[in-house]
Amino acid sequence: MSILFDENKKLFTLETAHASYQMFVNAYGFLQHLHFGEKLGGGSCEGLQGTGFMSFSPAPDVAGNDYLASPDLTQQEYPVFGSGDYRSHCMAVTFADGGRNPELCYQSHRILTEKPVLEGLPGLHGSCETLEITLRDRWTDLQVVLLYSVFDQYDAIARSARIVNHTGAPVEINAALTACLDFPESGFDLLHFWGRHAMERLVERTPLTHGKICVDSVRGTSSHQQNPFVIVCDHAATEDAGRCWGVSLLYSGNFTACAEVDQAACCRVTMGINPTGFSWHLENGESFQTPEAALVYSGEGLGALSRRYHKLYRRNLCRGEWALKQRPVLINNWEATYFDFDDEKLVSIAKTAADLGVEMLVVDDGWFGNRFDDNRALGDWVVNTEKVRGGMKSLCDRINALGMKLGLWFEPEMISEDSELYRAHPDWCLHVPGRGKSRSRNQLVLDMSRKEVRDHIHDMMHAVLSSANFSYVKWDMNRHLTDVWSAELPAGRQGEVYHRFVLGVYELLERLETEFPHILFEGCSGGGGRFDAGMLYYHPQIWCSDNTDAVERLEIQYGTSFGYPISAVGSHVSACPNHQTGRTTPFHTRGVVAMSGTFGYELDLNKISEEEKEQVRAQVKQYHRLYSLINDGDYYRLLDMTQQKDLSAWEFAAEDGSRALLNIVYAHVRANCPPPMLYLRGLTPDACYRVTDDTGRELGVWTGAVLMYAGMRAPIPQEARAYGQTDYAAFQFELERLS
Template sequence: MAITFNESTKIFTLQTAETTYQMMVGRYNILQHLYYGKRVDGSTMDYLLWGTDAGFSGNPYEAEGDRTFSLDIQPQEFPSQGVGDYRTSCIEAVNPDGTMAADFRYVSHEITKGAYKITGMPAVYDEEEISSSLSILLRDENTGLELLLKYGVFEKEDVITRAAVLKNSTEGMVSLEKMLSVCLDMPFGEWEMIHFHGRHAMERQVERTPLCHGTVSIGSKRGTSSHHHNPSLILCTPQTTEDAGDCYGMTFVYSSNFIAGAEVDQMGQSRVFMGIHPESFCFRLAPGEVFETPQVIMSYSDRGFTALSHNFHRIISEHICRGKYKYARRPILINNWEATYFDFNEEKILKIASQAAELGIEMLVLDDGWFGKRDGDCSGLGDWFVNLDKLPGNLSSLSEKINAMGMKFGLWFEPEMISEDSDLYRAHPDWALQIPGRKPNRSRFQLVLDMSRREVRDYLFERMSDILSNAKIDYVKWDMNRSMCDIYSASLPAERQGEVYHRCMLGVYELLERLTAAFPDLMIEGCSGGGGRFDAAMLYYSPQIWCSDDTDAVERLEIQYGTSFLYPIGAVGSHVSACPNHQTGRITPFHTRGVVAMAGSFGYELDLNTLPQEEKEEVRKQVSDYKKYYELIHRGDYYRLNAPGDGKEFVAWAFVSEDKKQVLVNLVVTHTRANSKPIFIKLKGLDAAVYRLEDGRCLSGSALMNAGICIPSVSGEYRAVQFELTAQ
């Protein structure tokens, strides 16, 4: 079985195909972590526990004269405050009597088939009950607080999930001031942490840092998972590479404020943690009420980052993404944003659609500006009524004309926002998050709607449903274009204002759940100024996310590289845009833009009518190629062959089909030199078969992986090479 409990040793063992996770009900019924790593069979790992009389590290009362057992140095599953562990805690609560200690001890457990659920939040699901779940109940006997730790085991995917639930079993009000989702204590080893930082239009940049004594953490306090730090991290040994070495990955199934990091303690032990950011968080629990944390997905690999990435790609593709477009081929689209911005009318849109249809593109997406008084970004949000000056025939007429061209029709929304200059704001100023008597922090003159309020969500559902029901709309781009600030909800009392961030996020999830249930054939693409909310939770509702507002092909090499460590390639919205690029001014070959955009869900972001004929023919070929390689790109294994940065002259990646019979190799030269050397790249993921190249040569898989293949010198700036290999 995937989960077992040994009654005599009190050890829980969680097994996946390649990994083992062990914990123990230890001395004094304290739940202690034992081991997480490469699979071990038939062994109890409690021999790894050790103790010493560490100065200024106290001991539980029951230890009496034994000074070698201290929570300050013992590995634990869910450390709490005020009971002798001075390292990073997972939970901080103010009890009804004002005390701030929580001493949780084991009470009972339950093992069940299938995946556990989290009320009101996305989580890894299991429709076929191939997984197992473990719930461990802990209690603070002094206060009666109950803590339920949840573990999910997906054997084939080598994934373990974690979450926690706190129940107020006291007779008074409890103020929960911090509650993380996971702690992983690593009692030995030298570690480095990889995280994915960035900014708007330059998301998920890879940074690798050795851990040192003290705490290093990343996070977001912006009300979104953010452009600036992705809610994920990797812990690895200094020797770990793409193909070898120990590494642990974690990603947070949550889209709002978070904190994640690692602490090295006085004994050189490392504690990794992840959860809701405790700053600006305080949740009040009345007697009998519970608080559930979001989920964390964890995986381990002893074969380097590539195997770890494959684990995350599989679990997200198969057990996070849902709906029709989990498997159905997504249409190749053209978005009008960079073609027109706000300056469009029906004639312009139909002209773009007509040219797109002629070249084989399958859907037109009408971006910002189709509603309310919206001729710029300072007005109109919230007024989800069609602007009949721009679209006199309404959306139904426009969609019918586009459908008649053989294309689908998609539409942009920014549901969570309200403009100060809008009819909605004039009617309901209290629906916006803003502090009474204080001028708000402005960002494009738009405020954030209080998504914790039922009447706000009902209004949005009504308006969006009306739009979606009265025109043939197959796709929605769901945007969110500012960080949250001035946090105050007029619907909550003063003592509950610390709940606003989380309640708003639950409201967003609830609205998305209602819409996806009401319109099951609708495809939603997530967006937050590009990649500002690129996380596993949003992928639960939208199988792809606009990866970045930076459409420059060379910049996208780095952005998509970082994204690929934890998120599947099919989740990446990626388009060919115009040159000079609108964000950087860089000029890149049209072919290169296509190769880079094919590392994701493919489309265009330009006015095709302005292209010369040879580039229009290139569009036709790109569309044909992407259709040909769709299953390989979306379902195959992704390999990073040469990383960007550090003065490297090229970036390369490949897709390999599950049966290893088809391979697509992609390469972009990022630094062209005079009298350049040929490029050699070693392929990955092949088998012993003989592979035929497009030029007719036949080479063995072992030769291609161990000796590699030579790519002749490519002249010109930012040239790309793309070629296919097929097993004979």
């Protein structure tokens, strides 16, 4: 049993492989948090909580003058606004009489042997137990059902909340967050992952101080600018030591994550839908389900936390045929041709790619309607037969005849004003009547909260995808939401549109992926603008960033690795000088970086040298040979890129320690500067390992203990000159355990 309940103490304990999550119902019926951290071994934390008396912290009516019971001074499981807890809250509601002070008390609980499916929302899946606790407002029949699903092998708890209205009158939800973690201490750092278009998920580590640190998005998506994933950790936590707690929201819309240190030097972390611009009208008998959050604990540092998320998401979040299946090496024509292509140019690229071992061609933006630039035709998902003569089936048959698969780009949530769709349905875009429209990338946003809009887009996409033997869809979104108003809702319910938009996108994805289960769907939003756990439920891989510069990608992929598996990271070798930065890096280096993801190419292979073509052949063969190690192995960050940006080093190690791959890239070379020592991880200490470089040259045999504890010196950049490299040198070393 991973969920235990002590009836006498009203104590709930959730047990994982290395951690315990504990809460109890106090004497006044309130559900209080006790512990989430190291395993308690059957012990109880009851009686150790609380901060003592503090003025200006009121007691609830039921507690009389017992001010120690103030919600402002005790660790809460699901704090609510208006209860006398003045810290960050998870729920705020307005009752029919205007009151805003619910008082949630324990009513009942159930222990389920499976995980309930959250209707219309992504969620973790797989074998687990689930604790369902029902709280009820003391004064009305408003209920909050808290769900805790225990994935014990990953030290993970999946949390969500469902608000149910049985009050007999409408209720207005003003805030509905998913989860709260209360700590009786505050000596922590917060790691969050900020960025911008073409430079996403950069790591920022900030000590928590009194007050609030909030990271959020109000852009209608999870965004490039912040990510719905944060880590709270000890000040001294490193990759290999220290307590760390991850909070990851399985949601692709507006979110907020808040870390607060209160007057008693306690810490609270909340995560959920951003209440800015949000409200939800709940009629009597209706319910509202919050998105799910995955909480993961590690007492062994940041690296162990990441590896638990990697396995949890790869095995228990991604779904369908492609969740664990080996992905094809692809070539995308975007940076090769942009809008300037026809079927002959595409086939020419594919012929060369097939000869070099590439397995799939992806046709990007420009194949449909009157789409010759980014000013027009979004929404007109009909094949442009001037570009693709003979239609998609003809092109697909020609590509398949080369032994390759064919993929296609869509941007289903968008509409151009210069399009047949807009001319027929100008009211289908998000806009406020009588006011001007905001544009970004020359496009507007379709109102995905409306069923008729989704049905129309579905029918057009279905017709295209049914017309040929497609194997892949790249689902893009190239602007954020503005003018958020829907003709489907009355004035008083416009606060629901942001969330209904996300639910609409999920519904369309679910429908298409059910109809085309053999198609691999890859997510994209101007690169990594919607790289979140919610999208991984529908897209087992996501284009990591529009920035394909290998040196820039080091930092982008480093930050991404903290919460997301390598198998989800779309990463390609692109042309040089790079189209985003103008930087020129060695072809070998571009391959090393791109192999730490879903490997592919983003260039015209007809325009590279014969030497580089031979490198493509070698890279594809190497990626196939190392695929299971890279995608299924344990990932280790060997250097801290927030402190050391000149050199990046990371490792993949098989779970059984039988082999490993060490990757090293120099981003900046300094004169007369000694390279650092690298301490490998994940090896068998008393076994011997043969170490070879990426030319196949054997360097020697050492024990796992020597490589992990004594370490090996990183090669100096000049050593790469033997491979024809100078600046931005890269190295790969393979380790094989000897029997």
